Amino acid sequence: MPSAFPLASPRPPAARRRPVAVASVATAALLLAGCTGDPAPTASSAAPTTATTSATPSPSPTPAALTVEGADAALTKAVAAVYEGRTGVEAKASLGTWGKEKVAVVTSGDDVTLAVGPRWKVVGGWWPSLDKGPSLGKGPRFVLVMGSDSRSTNLEGSRADTLQVVGVDGKGGAGVVGIPRDLYVPLSTGGSSKINAAFAYGGGRAQVRTVESLSGLPLEGYVVTGFSGFRKIVDDAGGLPLTIARSFTFLGLLDVKKGRQTADGNTVLAYARERKSLPDGDFGRSRHQQEIILAAAAAAKSQGVGSLARAMTITSRHSETDLGAEEALTFLATFYRVDPRKIGHTVVDGAIGTSADGQSIVKVTSSTRTPFRRLADGRL
Incomplete structure (x- = not known):
């Protein structure tokens, strides 16, 4: 799904943002006018006209206070605390939402401040102007990204057909491990079944616990969306730049052309779901899903970290998650410090088999957990 590793109005309209910035500058100017220069002479204190006076140099102008375009007083104060009283700092805030919480990405040159x-x-x-390195949570960190097979906005009782564990090491590295939906494992809700059934039986937390048991990785939480939500995320974001290796017809309804393109929601969803034309079926489909995640990360980075607040708002509107705003904001911001071309990705393997009740399944083998061991430090 789009990152962002990618939306209510992400920023107040321009007509409202401009007065905030103007008011900040005007307030600073008024304060400067009240505290600089010499007091005007009064009738009693004025020097006699016959006295000889010498010119005095004009005082140096006092630096302007920190200003943050698009921010209210509380956000400006929070950002000012980062700069420890420095003056002359000009910044810009991009605002958005994650669930019921507000998020802000404030940029000043190469500095980035994240706030909720x-x-x-x-x-x-991260604040290079202050010689402060990135502060993005303690790595390594892992999140489960899921795509439900629900055709509606109600995901209850659906299965998680897309399962991708996304890791970051907090040092510029990352990795993605895909899990075939037919992998046959013990479920956290009891019994054994295809791994994607955990979501149907117990929701997102049950799916997280099941994947944790398989992988041995501590997952912070999950983000999940259904078919409808996935399409809307892509379309609301203006499409996704994606390179499709081969043409195919999805379910006899949609012709998907190969090549570099800005794909709409229907095309990206078809690419994420297609498996019949792939020689390795579900394994190939999982790789397609990883290509989508990496394409979204690359598109987000090219737009700049200021786009993150909007991307989070879009994703939050059309998905479900148990991640709080702080967790999501710091995790996703990490991808703006990673080269998407260097994010390792793989799909766990297994043996094709049949369950006791006749279902086609993927059996866990001695090498199935190897990719998770490689991802343990947050990168591949």
Whole structure:
């Protein structure tokens, strides 16, 4: 799904943002006018006209206070605390939402400050102008990204046909491990079945616990969307730049052309779901899903970290998650410090077999868990 590793209005309209910035500058100017220069002479204190006076140099102008375009007073104060009273700092805030929480990405040159609201709190960022390295949570970190087979906005009782464990090491590295939906494993809800059944029986947390048991990795949480939500995420974001290796017809309904293109929601969903034309079926489909995640990460990075707040708003509107705003904001921001071309990705393997009740399944083998062991440090 789009990152962002990718939306309510992500920023207040321009007509509202401009007065905030103007008011900040005007307030600073008024304060400067009240505290600089010499007091005007009064009748009693004025020097006699016959006195000889010498010119005095004009005082140096006082630097302007920190200003953050698009931010309210509380967010500006939170950002000012990062700069420890420095003046002359000009920044710009991009605002969005994650569930019921507000998020802000504030940029000033190469500096990035991440905050959550409405009582704004700085939760991370990186500040080269202050010689401060990135603060994006303690690595390694892992999140489960899922795509439900639900055709509606109600995901209850559906299965998680897309299962991708996304890891970051906090040092510029990352990795993605895909899990075939037919992998036959013990479920956290009891018994054994195809791994994607855990979501149908117990929701997102049950699926997380099942994947944790298989992988041995501590997952912070999950993000999941259905067919409808996935299409809307892509379309609301303006499409996804994607290279499709071969043409195919999906379910006899949609012709997908090969080549580099800005794919709409229907095309990206078809690419994520197609398996019949692939020589390795579900394994190939999982690789397609990883290509989509990496394409979204590359597109987001090319747009700049200021696009993150909008991307989070779009994703949050059309998905379900148990990640709080701070967790999601700092995790996703990590991908703006990673070269998407260097994100390793793979799909766990297994042996094709049949279950006791006659289902076609993928059996766990001695090498199935190897990719997870490689991802343990947050990168591949």
